[in-house]
Amino acid sequence: MDYVYGPGKNHLFVPGPVNIPEPVLRAMNRNNEDYRSPAIPAMTKTLLEDSGTGAWESALTNTLSPGDRTVSFLIGQFSLLWIDQQQRLNFNVDVVESEWGQGANLDILAEKLAADHSHTIKAICIVHNETATGVTNNLATVRKLLDHYRHPALLLVDGVSSICALDFRMDEWGVDVALTGSQKALSLPTGLGIVCASPKALEASKSAKSVRVFFDWNDYLKFYKLGTFWPYTPSIQLLYGLRAALDLIFEEGLDNVIARHTRMGKATRLAVEAWGLKNCTQKEEWYSDTVTAVLVPPYIDSAEIVKRAWKRYNMSLGLGLNKVAGKVFRIGHLGNLNELQLLGCLAGVEMILKDVGYPVKLGSGVAAACAYLQNNIPMIPSRI
Amino acid sequence: MDYVYGPGKNHLFVPGPVNIPEPVLRAMNRNNEDYRSPAIPAMTKTLLEDSGTGAWESALTNTLSPGDRTVSFLIGQFSLLWIDQQQRLNFNVDVVESEWGQGANLDILAEKLAADHSHTIKAICIVHNETATGVTNNLATVRKLLDHYRHPALLLVDGVSSICALDFRMDEWGVDVALTGSQKALSLPTGLGIVCASPKALEASKSAKSVRVFFDWNDYLKFYKLGTFWPYTPSIQLLYGLRAALDLIFEEGLDNVIARHTRMGKATRLAVEAWGLKNCTQKEEWYSDTVTAVLVPPYIDSAEIVKRAWKRYNMSLGLGLNKVAGKVFRIGHLGNLNELQLLGCLAGVEMILKDVGYPVKLGSGVAAACAYLQNNIPMIPSRI
Amino acid sequence: MDYVYGPGKNHLFVPGPVNIPEPVLRAMNRNNEDYRSPAIPAMTKTLLEDSGTGAWESALTNTLSPGDRTVSFLIGQFSLLWIDQQQRLNFNVDVVESEWGQGANLDILAEKLAADHSHTIKAICIVHNETATGVTNNLATVRKLLDHYRHPALLLVDGVSSICALDFRMDEWGVDVALTGSQKALSLPTGLGIVCASPKALEASKSAKSVRVFFDWNDYLKFYKLGTFWPYTPSIQLLYGLRAALDLIFEEGLDNVIARHTRMGKATRLAVEAWGLKNCTQKEEWYSDTVTAVLVPPYIDSAEIVKRAWKRYNMSLGLGLNKVAGKVFRIGHLGNLNELQLLGCLAGVEMILKDVGYPVKLGSGVAAACAYLQNNIPMIPSRI
Amino acid sequence: MDYVYGPGKNHLFVPGPVNIPEPVLRAMNRNNEDYRSPAIPAMTKTLLEDSGTGAWESALTNTLSPGDRTVSFLIGQFSLLWIDQQQRLNFNVDVVESEWGQGANLDILAEKLAADHSHTIKAICIVHNETATGVTNNLATVRKLLDHYRHPALLLVDGVSSICALDFRMDEWGVDVALTGSQKALSLPTGLGIVCASPKALEASKSAKSVRVFFDWNDYLKFYKLGTFWPYTPSIQLLYGLRAALDLIFEEGLDNVIARHTRMGKATRLAVEAWGLKNCTQKEEWYSDTVTAVLVPPYIDSAEIVKRAWKRYNMSLGLGLNKVAGKVFRIGHLGNLNELQLLGCLAGVEMILKDVGYPVKLGSGVAAACAYLQNNIPMIPSRI
Structure with missing residues (x-):
């Protein structure tokens, strides 16, 4: 039933569909109900x-x-x-x-x-x-x-x-x-x-x-x-x-959810910069905190990066679409995601860049992201 | 999260949504995946x-x-x-x-x-x-x-x-x-x-x-x-x-699935007859093997039957809709359902009919259905 | 993976293991956790x-x-x-x-x-x-x-x-x-x-x-x-x-859980009596509200009843063990179970008794159980 | 029900209990069955x-x-x-x-x-x-x-x-x-x-x-x-x-499973070395490919590292036990785990080391691990 099994968790870094939290999977693990019973309107x-x-x-x-x-x-x-x-x-x-x-x-x-x-x-x-x-x-x-x-x-x-x-x-x-x-x-x-x-x-x-x-x-x-x-x-x-899903967002606090996405976006852009690559987004005012499209040098086909991610590292990255096909690959960093998941992704991207012949300094992107994140990740409120 | 808990399984006998088999629930109990990976087209x-x-x-x-x-x-x-x-x-x-x-x-x-x-x-x-x-x-x-x-x-x-x-x-x-x-x-x-x-x-x-x-x-x-x-x-x-779901249908055999629905329809109609009630469907040529709409006597509101089923017996029956509102209640008998589930439903309907003042002979419908089913249920192929 | 698929829900009427409620299955649908983290002692x-x-x-x-x-x-x-x-x-x-x-x-x-x-x-x-x-x-x-x-x-x-x-x-x-x-x-x-x-x-x-x-x-x-x-x-x-599981028991109320088992036991014994069969339990003072062992006539092998239940009706009944092997079959009626589930089981047992040559009057046991239950099932508190 | 919610996946890097693969969670998401039916011995x-x-x-x-x-x-x-x-x-x-x-x-x-x-x-x-x-x-x-x-x-x-x-x-x-x-x-x-x-x-x-x-x-x-x-x-x-679980191991191939653990162990030890820390294991001949116990300098309490991992980074590391309590923390790298998961963990450990005052060069351990892994991770067989 799972045609393309690879060990460990799939690293899902496309800009949607995104990772589903366990409590949400649990909530959906249920038989059908009569939607005309009083239970469904109440819910x-x-x-x-x-x-x-x-x-x-x-x-x-x-x-x-x-x-x-x-x-x-x-x-x-x-x-x-x-x-x-x-x-x-x-x-x-x-x-x-x-x-x-x-x-x-x-x-x-x-x-x-x-x-x-x-x-x-x-x-x-x-x-x-x-x-x-x-x-x-x-x-x-x-x-x-x-x-x-x-x-x-x-x-x-x-x-x-x-x-x-x-x-x-x-x-x-x-x-x-x-x-x-x-x-x-x-x-x-x-x-x-x-x-x-x-x-x-x-x-x-x-x-x-x-x-x-x-x-x-x-x-x-x-x-x-x-x-x-x-x-x-x-x-x-x-x-x-x-x-x-709403319960989880309210538990974390919507402002904290947004702040977490801001950290993820910033950390990703710092890594891209450290790799010596350019963000497809031309000006800082338009930077997105949910997805980063990374421009690759002309001698590299960005689709090859996405393919390698999946075939060798069990990671899903976003393809470049239409006008930017082959020119960008995309890192989705939205939804229920935390910093160590992102850092695993960035480490993977570094290895893939090396795989396809780009002279990246291994560890550089992760180091840049960590330097920022180590100063900015808050304590998890429920665990203080 | 479950606002209206009642003990035991809900008896879901509306004509859709219907009971989901466990292997199907299991197959859906999963994280998102990148639908652009080769896995999804292959599947x-x-x-x-x-x-x-x-x-x-x-x-x-x-x-x-x-x-x-x-x-x-x-x-x-x-x-x-x-x-x-x-x-x-x-x-x-x-x-x-x-x-x-x-x-x-x-x-x-x-x-x-x-x-x-x-x-x-x-x-x-x-x-x-x-x-x-x-x-x-x-x-x-x-x-x-x-x-x-x-x-x-x-x-x-x-x-x-x-x-x-x-x-x-x-x-x-x-x-x-x-x-x-x-x-x-x-x-x-x-x-x-x-x-x-x-x-x-x-x-x-x-x-x-x-x-x-x-x-x-x-x-x-x-x-x-x-x-x-x-x-x-x-x-x-x-x-x-x-x-x-398709795997289960193929395992049972589509012909066997249809034959099972035929048995369910027939058994339900025999029970309705034994109760002295009329099928909303006027002629045998139109009898449905997936849902039976049962006409109630004018002094009974069929919606009360549906309400009682849910409030007292943890069973979901179908309401009468529009022109037949209050006049019929419906027993859905389709999908992944077997005979003993249906007989539990029919026993429940008998008790509810008595609850609402209809002079049903308890056990009569179940007896009629059983007399037919006991002669017609095949052995489960995988268990012979 | 499921070697012996039969359509619909399995009717599990052995005296354990018993049916697991959906909220419990959901609660267990989870990855491992570090049991030394503060979360596990807290729970x-x-x-x-x-x-x-x-x-x-x-x-x-x-x-x-x-x-x-x-x-x-x-x-x-x-x-x-x-x-x-x-x-x-x-x-x-x-x-x-x-x-x-x-x-x-x-x-x-x-x-x-x-x-x-x-x-x-x-x-x-x-x-x-x-x-x-x-x-x-x-x-x-x-x-x-x-x-x-x-x-x-x-x-x-x-x-x-x-x-x-x-x-x-x-x-x-x-x-x-x-x-x-x-x-x-x-x-x-x-x-x-x-x-x-x-x-x-x-x-x-x-x-x-x-x-x-x-x-x-x-x-x-x-x-x-x-x-x-x-x-x-x-x-x-x-x-x-x-x-x-405890949350469900507290939601129903322990007294109500016990009263439900009392109803189930009584209903089952009324059915056995209506079938003209004897309870293995010799005196009323020892009657069990969680399991009923039913004595079969000497010309019937009770193991055949259990086998038929499973092979033809997708139902699991309890075997007679040791001294009463072949002489009794057992109906478990404990755990998260409701009356219509039990009535489906009783209807099934009637058909099986007929299958193996016992001259049961189809519907008789269900009728006896229903006559009692229809007067005694309370409204579901959360649905009143 | 989840007392200590943190966003994203928990990074479970204790040496057991370990991460459960989704197909295994799915296989266990099921009601009880009669273990005396022929299905269970067959399985x-x-x-x-x-x-x-x-x-x-x-x-x-x-x-x-x-x-x-x-x-x-x-x-x-x-x-x-x-x-x-x-x-x-x-x-x-x-x-x-x-x-x-x-x-x-x-x-x-x-x-x-x-x-x-x-x-x-x-x-x-x-x-x-x-x-x-x-x-x-x-x-x-x-x-x-x-x-x-x-x-x-x-x-x-x-x-x-x-x-x-x-x-x-x-x-x-x-x-x-x-x-x-x-x-x-x-x-x-x-x-x-x-x-x-x-x-x-x-x-x-x-x-x-x-x-x-x-x-x-x-x-x-x-x-x-x-x-x-x-x-x-x-x-x-x-x-x-x-x-x-056995199906997954056979699908990957036991030799490949062992080789993956060898890679994980080697990569972890390279990171530890890059951080300038010592392995608790004194000689190479005893190095473990399933768990690495890392010695911390005397001025650091290793329990503080484990606590920080959980409270700030949603990661579970192993404590030092008994004689090595406070002196080592442990990274479990066994079970259904892949390289990018481990790299996320190593990046996290680097940030925590900095948190607790150890002068680690951020990115150093990840770089060392990546340099080895990028040369040694095989293509995923099912995806070639």
Whole structure:
């Protein structure tokens, strides 16, 4: 049943799906239940509401009508796929492209907003953290621009590789729809798309003319009001898993979870620097604390690094996708992960770099990361 | 975490989600994996392709265009919901209604096919087994009619509560799209919609103009051809679970699985008869071997039976839905289930009937079921 | 890996090992931990202390010296094995034998105590519930006799198939050592022997000269005092499982757990009576609420019943052992079990009786059990 | 339920209990079964036969009689505990003591064997790998000496932290009893003691007069001959777990498992050397590939290192025990473990050393280990 057994734990360092904590696996290790019994609504009440791709479609079709103009930023593979979806759903997509490795060009957004006196822009669609290049966009600035130009466009945010890992402020930043997937920072299996909508987005959904059934918020809202929550059969296992995943996040404290991701990102970048390699992300302001895309020298195929990681070291790294295929490999450092796991990964990357002919000084990256981490890892609160 | 603990096993007799076998739970008890590693395509290759509601939408939007005429049979709550979806997706739905408890009116289908010289009917949409009333439709006759009138309409079949439990012949009956969900006869958690398309359906998908992204077969076909299978992150756990579920079905033998469901259906109906109650299904030709809807006398609220089952006996029965709410309760007898489990359920139902004031003779239903089963249960092949 | 797959749940009705509740399985689904970390003592503190056979040896060797006289009651296979152990450990065992199906002969005990002016009897060894015959001994009377004759003998009780299922009063009955195993009413896997000792037993252990190392209480007491609890590596999984098992018992309420076993025993005996069969237990005063041994007519081999249960109905019943081999089969009704599970079992037994040629009236036993249970099953407290 | 939650995986680097592989956890995630059904003997047949402490007692009491002379080597805490057991079991123990950090003094063994013309020595008791000091004894030499002096003493070997990890040759070295525990290199939970006896040991058990019941081989042999294997209720879960653990070892290949442990040991020692610290093991010939005891400078309390590992880095290291308490900390590198896991551990140890004031050069140990490993890790066979 396990076709490619290797000894020891697999070192899972792709930017999703990520490692699932044991208490979450335990919570999901259960038979089915009747979701119409009083037990499931009682438990669901303790949770909040609904895979990236489906969540995207949910956000778009519930708030917009065919032909509506959206401003959307193309900065990597995942923003590209979302734009593709917007186009297939027949929106009028105004694409703002940046070089891969850069963040969303907010100067151009400012220009477009300034020029849009008649409010033809119905929504700004932005990926908070572009998983393909390791770029985090500044959502606070987007909100500032919308406010400055008093523009009523909806702010739709893909938080797939950011929510529960990076600082994310739904209310303060006036986000209208925020979405993520269970297999990312929540550290669950794939299967839940989580969509949070502002009152403004819910209002927009009443008049949005996009055809939708499976993703229609109305069906969910109807059962929400009835207190039974689920229009169709949910995955009992994922609900209990989500309950356990949230319990773990609350136990650690969301601020501590975010601080841990900040440490992981910083430590990884210090290692990359020590190896003499470049971060695909061109400026510090866009550095991502959930995924680092590492540029390799032209004489190396980054796919070979990913392949070696898996074949020799039982480690999963992220491939370079599309425009950066062969040029970058990615280290995912999000979800339920700690520093020694990351250091094992960095030690592995060093050996692989040597394997493929890059003149790395073994131990250099780990040393740089350790020098920072040894000063910054806090005591585990429950163990003090 | 378990809000409503009761001692012993919950007796899960709703028509889905159903009991998950231990080997399947075990197979799903695992950490995430990188779905881009060679392991997942290798395993996926051993499986076939993608919740009821989503599978419905997949079947419809990939084969039909807005405005297309469908003939669709309204015989219970689930056929009703599918029709509602067809209407919301802007098809021209020609609804053929039957009294709840009857099967699809195929005489009217014959008339419509006979009259449709210009082939305006693009698809026949039919639920193989209506879970709300326990009615199984005769798909062989539908095919016979289509052939008789040499009508090219697609045959789209909801096999949610039939596939892997009832006799189902995709090729022989010329089914163009067949769909089911993981939480039914496959005995998995909710989360997989399984859609099988004929070459004719795949051909139709090339010209179908319904807007679709998440459910678009093209994305799946593209990755299918690449041999990597998955356009988006799949649930690793459900894939391994499906592998285990199929292994169990093959170990038992699909014919034996179907024969077991036949026994379960028959035994349940004999008990209902012994209790002096009526089956919601009006004629023997429509009797369902996966779910039995039992009509209660007018002075009893069937919802009270379901409530008592759960509150006193730790058993989950199916409610009556919509038109038959309060009038029927349902016994689901599908999936990985054996005869003694069913007999425990039937004994429980007898006690509940007495609880709510129905003058049942305790033991009568169990006796009737046992008299049949004792003559018909085969030896377990692996134990002979 | 599962050599003898049969569809559906196995119906486990042997008197141990018993069904494990899902929350317990979940609690044990975990990696190893360092048992010397502060986590394990903290958790152990919430538990109490240490398989039947091993627990027997622990009770005996820690309190007695070679040559010591014990009075021990032979009433079935498990009391026989304990006596065998006492003899092999070189005690002077004064065996009081009863016909299998009868309880301990307490009249003879009275005589022996009355005659033992010099207190040569060092311990009374008694099985609370003889699992082979379904006989429960009256421990209160044993205590009364000891008190009446002011006899200082230790009272050593095998509570393997009674503790956590039958009424058991360590303090009130002056039990000096009580022992059980995890695979019985606690509903855990095999692996823990639980031994509770009175202050008097602990005192006796200081001078007991039996050779012991693995089972020596002193090693446990030493680490108990240190607050680290474990002299050797414990099973982390069983500790967490025990925590979960106790939580379930406390959630249900120990009195309710015992009342549930009383219902199960009564219902089973009513079924046996309805079938026209005899209970191996000869008098009502000895009836066991955890296991019922059913006598079959001479023309039937009870082993054939057990074999058929497993081969045709996926049910596990208990064999007749030793003197009652071929003459009785046993229904275990202890642990985390509810009434509908038992009724499924009883329905199965009826069919098997018919299979082997006994002229049972199908449904009769279930009817008798239901008539009683329908009046006596309480609402599940958490669901009211 | 998890009192001391820390994010990410716990880094378990004690010399047992060790990490359990996922397929093994899955195999054990199951309900109880009737161990008297034909399924369990069928499965048991595929396994071999029976915690450290209990296995010790089993080996001794089945082969020796009170008063028998044993030669036993005191080289650390675990050999000490075994000697204590031998004394408590009333053997005449001839203790050969070495400084902790040295191996068994085989010169003295040679002298004793040479002098023992009347064959008063009944057994040589030797720990293959002393877990407290990381010392591996040379069993081949022991056999050579026995053969040279034509001495018939039994060779009883504690293989707890060696079997399935180090080279171990039962037949070639003429080992009479070899024992291990499930929680060590087999990577299972605690709960199984595995004892292998030679024909000579079985012969000795016929006349051995030590009192034994729970551990008596005769009971096992009786049921072994009957083909039902188990005199008492075994842990179904551990049996299935053992099956899975053996499957994994056979899939990797036992030679590859041993080679992996050799790499792990060598890499760890290279790191220790790079840190400028000393191995507790005094000579290369005794270096252990399953556990490394690291001496710390006198101004550091090694217990503080272990405490910090757990409180700050979510890592479990082994304490120094008894004579070396406070002086050494231990890195366990046995069981189902791979190189990147070890490198994460070594990086962690470096940071902790700095935490406690030792002037380590961060990255130095990891660099030394990587330089060796990068040249020596093979491709994973199933992934080539």
